[in-house]
Amino acid sequence: MVNYYYYEPSLPVAAIFAVVFILSFAFHLFQTIRTRIWFFVPFLVGSLFEAIAFVSRAVSARESPNYTFGPCVLQNLLLLLGPTCYAASIYMGLGRYIRKLEGEQFSLLKPKWLTKVFLVGDIVSIALQAVDGGKFVKVDTADNETTVESIVIAGLMVQLVFFTLFIALASSFHFRFLNNSTVQPYGWQKFMVVISVASALILVRSLFRMIEYVEGRDGELQSKEVYIYVLDAIPMAIVSIGFHVFHPSNIHHLNLSNGRQSFNNAGAAPGILGRYYAARHTLGHYRSVCVTASYNIDSLNEPTLNSYHERLDRALEDALQSTIRQNSALLLGISDEKKDGIPLYKQVQTIDKKDILKIVDFNDPLTKRGIGGIFDKHLAQVLGQQHAEFFSPDKPAWKVIIIKHMSNSDSPNFPKVSLLRLDIAFFAHHAVADGLSGVAFHASLLDNLKPIPEGGQLPHWPMQFQSIQDLPVGIEDCIDCLSCSCDLCDGPSSVEEPVWAGAPISTTPIANFESRIRIVTVPAKDLSVVLQQCRQAKATLTGLLHSLICTALIRGIDDNESGFRSVTPFSVRKHTGASEKDIVNHVCFLTSYVSHEQLNRITSCDSHSTAEQQHIMDLARSFSDEIWSKVKQYPHDNMVKRVSRIKDTMSHCQNQEGTKRLYTYELSNMGSIAYVSPPDNNALDLERLAFTQCGLVTGPAMAFNCVSVAGGCLTINITWERGIVEDSLIEFVAEELEKRLVKRL
Numbered sequence: 001m002v003n004y005y006y007y008e009p010s011l012p013v014a015a016i017f018a019v020v021f022i023l024s025f026a027f028h029l030f031q032t033i034r035t036r037i038w039f040f041v042p043f044l045v046g047s048l049f050e051a052i053a054f055v056s057r058a059v060s061a062r063e064s065p066n067y068t069f070g071p072c073v074l075q076n077l078l079l080l081l082g083p084t085c086y087a088a089s090i091y092m093g094l095g096r097y098i099r100k101l102e103g104e105q106f107s108l109l110k111p112k113w114l115t116k117v118f119l120v121g122d123i124v125s126i127a128l129q130a131v132d133g134g135k136f137v138k139v140d141t142a143d144n145e146t147t148v149e150s151i152v153i154a155g156l157m158v159q160l161v162f163f164t165l166f167i168a169l170a171s172s173f174h175f176r177f178l179n180n181s182t183v184q185p186y187g188w189q190k191f192m193v194v195i196s197v198a199s200a201l202i203l204v205r206s207l208f209r210m211i212e213y214v215e216g217r218d219g220e221l222q223s224k225e226v227y228i229y230v231l232d233a234i235p236m237a238i239v240s241i242g243f244h245v246f247h248p249s250n251i252h253h254l255n256l257s258n259g260r261q262s263f264n265n266a267g268a269a270p271g272i273l274g275r276y277y278a279a280r281h282t283l284g285h286y287r288s289v290c291v292t293a294s295y296n297i298d299s300l301n302e303p304t305l306n307s308y309h310e311r312l313d314r315a316l317e318d319a320l321q322s323t324i325r326q327n328s329a330l331l332l333g334i335s336d337e338k339k340d341g342i343p344l345y346k347q348v349q350t351i352d353k354k355d356i357l358k359i360v361d362f363n364d365p366l367t368k369r370g371i372g373g374i375f376d377k378h379l380a381q382v383l384g385q386q387h388a389e390f391f392s393p394d395k396p397a398w399k400v401i402i403i404k405h406m407s408n409s410d411s412p413n414f415p416k417v418s419l420l421r422l423d424i425a426f427f428a429h430h431a432v433a434d435g436l437s438g439v440a441f442h443a444s445l446l447d448n449l450k451p452i453p454e455g456g457q458l459p460h461w462p463m464q465f466q467s468i469q470d471l472p473v474g475i476e477d478c479i480d481c482l483s484c485s486c487d488l489c490d491g492p493s494s495v496e497e498p499v500w501a502g503a504p505i506s507t508t509p510i511a512n513f514e515s516r517i518r519i520v521t522v523p524a525k526d527l528s529v530v531l532q533q534c535r536q537a538k539a540t541l542t543g544l545l546h547s548l549i550c551t552a553l554i555r556g557i558d559d560n561e562s563g564f565r566s567v568t569p570f571s572v573r574k575h576t577g578a579s580e581k582d583i584v585n586h587v588c589f590l591t592s593y594v595s596h597e598q599l600n601r602i603t604s605c606d607s608h609s610t611a612e613q614q615h616i617m618d619l620a621r622s623f624s625d626e627i628w629s630k631v632k633q634y635p636h637d638n639m640v641k642r643v644s645r646i647k648d649t650m651s652h653c654q655n656q657e658g659t660k661r662l663y664t665y666e667l668s669n670m671g672s673i674a675y676v677s678p679p680d681n682n683a684l685d686l687e688r689l690a691f692t693q694c695g696l697v698t699g700p701a702m703a704f705n706c707v708s709v710a711g712g713c714l715t716i717n718i719t720w721e722r723g724i725v726e727d728s729l730i731e732f733v734a735e736e737l738e739k740r741l742v743k744r745l
Helices: 011-035 038-063 069-100 111-133 142-180 189-215 226-245 248-253 271-283 305-326 373-387 435-447 524-537 541-556 596-603 610-633 639-644 649-654 727-743
Strands: 289-297 332-339 342-347 357-363 398-408 417-428 515-522 564-571 587-594 665-673 684-693 702-709 714-721
Touching: 011 038, 011 226, 038 069, 038 226, 069 111, 069 142, 069 189, 069 226, 069 248, 111 142, 142 189, 189 226, 189 248, 271 342, 271 639, 271 649, 289 373, 289 435, 305 357, 305 398, 305 417, 305 435, 373 398, 373 417, 373 515, 373 684, 417 435, 435 665, 435 684, 435 702, 515 524, 515 684, 515 727, 524 541, 524 610, 524 727, 541 564, 541 596, 541 610, 541 665, 541 702, 541 727, 564 610, 587 610, 587 639, 596 610, 665 684, 684 702, 684 714, 714 727
Parallel strands: 357 398, 564 665, 665 702
Antiparallel strands: 289 417, 289 684, 332 342, 398 417, 515 714, 564 587, 702 714
16 A cells, blocks of 8 residues: 555545636636637636646545545646646736737737747646656655656746746836836726736745655655645635636727826827717706715814814815825816817816815704704705806816805803804716715715814915826726627617606706706615615615606606606726726616506505505516616616717707707616715714706706715705706605605605
8 A cells, every 4th residue: 555645635625625626617618618718728727627636636535545546646746737727828818918908118028929938938847747746646766756856846946937037027017017108998907916916826836836845755845734725725726716807808808099098198088978078068968966975063162163163174175185186087177179179178287276165154043963954955055056057177177165054052151153064065077077986085085184183274275286197087998888789789779758858958058057956865764664675575775766756756747648768877887997986987877668557557546555555666676677687788788889979979969959858867876885984083973975966958857866874864866957847846756755765654
């Protein structure tokens, strides 16, 4: 009986890794066939080798103590060869990636030579390890054992040398391309990071195996099984699984048409949607998007309000300046120059406080702290006024308005005016930001907010920016959303059914425009009940809101023939790689149609009856399923592709004026936000977030903009252009939502 091990192999552990690598191989096989990325076949073979190796090891463990030669030689040989096959695909992957990035000039070795040189090293390493790796488990003399060890060590040393050189070359390219290339696709660094991490793990594993063979059978590394799992099996499992998540097929989704561009690149704009919203802004069709954070203020222990005001202003201005420095999108401004009638964008060199910050004071009657009432009335008034404004050329395409709610206090202990509440509203051009970007702004502002200082000077204005920054990137620069020619992407839009959509689009959107806002708040305790109802009905909150809006509208209008067509925007950041901290416009939208026959099922029942509630939940499930299905189809049938087909954007937008609207309403739900939180050592207590848009001149007749704070209330802001729908209808719909979501009548 030959003892092939200096320990007793563990069957459970070997079985676990056998399953891991079998599943990984199966998924790599599926990905390779589906994507046809044939240079990744060696990696696929490496996964197969690892799977067979651990199956063989499990078989050996079951044979203990009567081990047989076959399983032992297989597990030993294939554990040596698997990572070498991984390396071959990684070498080829980097060469292709450099060519895709058009970054040959930044590589110390041209891609064609890079692949050839390192593949030669890999083949030599494979040959040396394959010839003698299997013999190592069965040698009959000390001299033969030494010879076999030496050859395997030589193979591992070749692998170590070439991998060290490869990591150095890859790191050099990464650094040089990052710092010198003027066009960089959004998210291009992800694959480089994966290559670097995978290479480092294979390097560590190769170093371990070389030391293992240098020590020989009497060494520490071959005497305990734990080393082979910690320093070989686990690192290789991470490499194999890592390339499932960051598969090389993503290389082909990079779009270099714009990529990361600098502000000094003439004519550059933040993507196709950036140009589209530049045209809409110029014509007065869409002016701004806004996210407002509302805070309760603890200033009761302040000796004088003026002192507190000054210190609070100083802290907020300092945080604002830090936020500007951290986000190059906040340097985006509208240029006087135009292309095809559409304004271009530029980096503003100077930011003055008066251009981006406005403070509004309200003296409110002393009431208990909390949302609603006079606070919401004043907030809606300020938001509506600012949503009617345009962003000026050569100024930042965003603005912050701080609303201070103060009240007289009759307390004998503190006979003074108290600052009860603070609303901070971030308005932005839609080319700069989407709704989640507004949340990102507030998160950054709070991260930079220091404890309210006791003294010191106000920050210096204006801010100067001489170095050229990068433009925000468009969706098409991050993913391939333009090349598909399937029926979904190239087919006509299905907007033929007759719908109720308020009054026609205005012919004078600049001269006669007023943006209106009605705020609906669902307290946290009521929201919790509503969410529980959604779970029981197997519907989403967005689906339920759609259903409730349709119910309120059909009961509030006089139309016995038309259905409703809704718009539901959704974020595509998980596709583009943009994080929750990025200020970009990465959204798409889908549409849904509800026929009058479907709506009649609701109106045929008594209002707020059990039968009506059942129909509402049925419609909520229908909306939920449809939205889930259409979101899953992305990037097929995407907004960027449809906008890109417009030949003359300005004429297209102008031709909509005076025509009938195609959409009844928009429902935009940003979800529950958990990453906006004031510092613990500050006097601010975040009460809610509010999401608003300007009245949609050429879009739906009204918009329902929703957002909630984790553990807090849900805010629904209804926005519309005055005159398109009656104010009384909006009030009726708002009251219906309050009854059903808050009072639950």
